[in-house]
Amino acid sequence: MKAVVTGNEMKAIDTYTIxxxxxxxxxxxxRAALSMVCRMKERIDRADRILCICGAGNNGGDGVAVARILFGQGYSAAIYMAGNPEKWTEETKKQxxxxxxVGVPEYNELDLTHIRVLVDGLFGIGLSKTVREPYHTLIEKVNQWRGRRKERQVWAVDVPSGLSSDTGQPLGCVLKADYTVTFGYMKRGIILYPGRELxxxxxxxxxxxxxxxxxxHPSAGFTCHVQDFEQLPKRKNDSNKGTYGKILVIAxxxxxxGAAYFAGRSAFVVGAGLVRILTPEANRVILQSQLPQAMISVWEETDRDSLANMLAWADTLVIGPGIGTSEIMAQRLKSVFAGSQCPIVLDADGLNLLAEHEEWYSLLNGRTILTxxxxxxxxxxxCSIDELKADRGKAALKLARxxxxxxxxxxxxxxxxxGKHLYFNQTGNHGMATGGSGDVLAGVIGGLSGAGEGLFKAAYMGVFLHGSAGxxxxxxFGFRGMTSVEIIEGLIEILKN
Ligand SMILES: NC(=O)C1=CN([C@@H]2O[C@H](COP(=O)(O)OP(=O)(O)OC[C@H]3O[C@@H](n4cnc5c(N)ncnc54)[C@H](O)[C@@H]3O)[C@@H](O)[C@H]2O)[C@@H](O)CC1
Ligand SMILES: Nc1ncnc2c1ncn2[C@@H]1O[C@H](COP(=O)(O)OP(=O)(O)O)[C@@H](O)[C@H]1O
Ligand SMILES: [K+]
Structure with a gap:
């Protein structure tokens, strides 16, 4: 696991270090400038004209140092100081x-005519509020220069200027980068869209x-990388199907x-020992033929006693994919919540019903993952979707808490x-915007929880795994061709490796 920080968290680490x-x-x-030059040299030519646009803060100081190191190594690098000299920090003045x-060329005016590589050292994590003039106009001018011309490169120092390093939202405007070299730890705003794209x-x-x-100064945020697959529950030679969890999928x-199929099959694929699907009679034959490894129970034959037995049998419940929001389903869910004690993964229509029955939270808290x-x-x-997207981390943290x-x-x-920590996912792709993909995730998380993972770990490892499968x-199969069936194949492939 690797830390993912906010601007303020990074500043605290910076200050403590100094x-x-x-x-x-x-x-x-x-060191920041050297590391950036090292990355740039893998992708630029000696003949390229390079301009480093620098602001008054330490981000500008980094930019000046980048220009000086490149110049010293024989590159055609120059500086344009965009910030107000009265606001230059001590470090920037020194740079x-x-x-x-050293004699690094300095532009008095912004002239991009012959430039091929632009280094953006205008603002880093010190940007507060919306970008003011004249910087707004400057950023727009650079964005226009870059356009869609592939031969022109923009390298952002630490974060693209104008991007909120906390939320990934533009603060008025953002200088769009092709590459960003960020220092110390990953910033939230670089993982969250639209920041990730910018x-x-x-x-x-x-x-x-x-x-x-x-x-x-610990950060609340973290992310996972491929080596974190090591954290998945280990399988033992001396085990049986009861060892790896009994999952009841109510879908x-x-x-x-299909929703029941995807959730049930995914729970099996991540290693669940036994999966039972509780569903309407109409799905019995379909599921028995498509997913013969699962046990099928139907609502029409379920009375209070048999439901109690199923709930007592399960290690984890996965509830919600494709169940609809009828009054009868609401009554059933309430009995399930009241009659069970094990962890629950609540998804899709289960969430829509919960939105109409706030009183259910008292039956769910401390043991439920909402997806x-x-x-x-x-x-x-x-909250509106725009409000939620303005700060996804805050929205998730608030609901959880x-x-x-x-x-x-x-x-x-x-x-x-x-409610305390935040996992930021970096796996997955737009090919996963396909029907049933969320049902697969519910099954994956349910399977991990059933194998004995703690709730939070089952949730973030499930998301990490699901994205990696995507x-x-x-x-x-390609972004267009892949469907939820192929995401499950992806799961099998990565878990095998
Ligand atoms: N401690 C250090 O010396 C280190 C600093 N580093 C760099 O320093 C950066 C942070 O430096 P600073 O804290 O000086 O901040 P920045 O350089 O990111 O930004 C501060 C400057 O932007 C101006 N500004 C802020 N909000 C504005 C707005 N809305 N419109 C127009 N102007 C605005 C401020 O007046 C100030 O001049 C990091 O992103 C990183 O690049 C790294 O070199 C690592 C070490
Ligand atoms: N553009 C994308 N990039 C990465 N992951 C995506 C993207 N679009 C969708 N996903 C993932 O796919 C899943 C879709 O879930 P959901 O909307 O519930 O689908 P469904 O209801 O069809 O099952 C989520 O896990 C989501 O994170
Ligand atoms: K920058």
Whole structure:
């Protein structure tokens, strides 16, 4: 797992490193600039004209140092100081002084005519509120210059200027980058859309912040990488089907057998020992033929005693895909919540029913993972989708804390919260915007929970795994061709490897 920080969290780590650890600010800056130059050299030519646009803050100081190092190595690099000289920080002043001593060319006016590579050191994590003039006009001018011309490159220092490093939203306007080299730790705003797109390809460079800085100023946010697959529950030789969890999937309605199939099959694929699907009679034959490994029970033959037996049997319940929102289903869900004690993954129509029955939260808290997409989240919270997207992390954290549940807020950039921590997902792709993809996720999380994972870990590992499966599916079948069936194949492939 790797930390994902807000601007303020990064500042606290910065300050602690400089003031308490004694690493001088200029040393960090030099390392930041060196790491950036190293990345750039893999992708630029010696003949390229490079212009570093620098603001008054330390982001500008980094930009000046980048220009000076490139110039010293024989590249055609120049500087344009965009910020107000009265606001230059001490470090930035020092960098300009060094650059002038060395003889790095300096533009007095912004002229992009012959430039091929632009380094954006206008604003970093110090940007507050909406970008003011004259910077707004400057950013628009650079964006126009870049246009869609592939031969022109923009490299953002730390974060693209104008982007909120906390929410991924533009603060008025953003200088669109092809590459971003971010220092210390990944920033939330670079993972969350539209920031992820505006930042281009991102490199995280450790420029010497000691681990102790993060221990003293821990971040609430984190993300997972491929090595975190190690965290998945281990399988044992000396085991049986009861070892890996019994999952009861309550899913499907008369014209929706697929939702039950996807959730049930995915729970099996991540390793569940036994899966039982409770669904209407109309789905019995379909599911028995499509998913013979699952046990099928039907609502029409379920009385109070048999429901109690099923609930006592299950280690985890996955509830909601394709169940509809009828009054009779609402009554059934209430009996399920009241009659069970095990973890619950509540998805889709289960969430829509919950939005109409707030009193159910008292039956759910402490043992439930809610997996809303933006529309369902809007129904659950009463906030508009735009309000939710303005700060996804905050929205997930708030619901989780207030309702004492785990919130998986699904989107192109999914976040997961237990009310204290925030997982930011980096796997997955637009090929996953396909019917049934969410049902697969519910089954994956249910399967992991049934295998004994804690709720929060089952939720974020499930999201990580599901996105990775989507990436494997896209690699094999392409974004358009892949459907939820291929996402399940992707799951099988990555879990095998
Ligand atoms: N401690 C350090 O010395 C280090 C700093 N680093 C760099 O320093 C950056 C942070 O530096 P700063 O804290 O100086 O901040 P920034 O350089 O990101 O931004 C501050 C500047 O932007 C102006 N500004 C802020 N909001 C504005 C708005 N809405 N419209 C117009 N102007 C606005 C401020 O007046 C100030 O001049 C990081 O992003 C990183 O690039 C790195 O070099 C790592 C080490
Ligand atoms: N553009 C995208 N990038 C990454 N993941 C996506 C994207 N679009 C959708 N997803 C993922 O696909 C799943 C869709 O879930 P959901 O909307 O509930 O689908 P359904 O109701 O069809 O099952 C979520 O896990 C979501 O994060
Ligand atoms: K920048």
């Amino acid at each position: 003031q308490e650890m004694g690493i001088p600010s200029l040393v960090l800056m030099e 300009i002084q060094i650059a002038r001593n 930042a281009g390809k991102c490199f995280v460079e450790n420029i010497g912040f000691p681990g102790k800085s993060l221990q003293v 499907g309605s008369k014209n929706m057998s 809303p997409h933006m529309g369902e989240m809007s129904r659950l919270t009463g 207030e309702r004492q549940i785990i919130c998986v807020l699904k989107d192109s950039s999914t976040v997961v919260s237990d 990436d494997a599916a896209a690699a094999r």
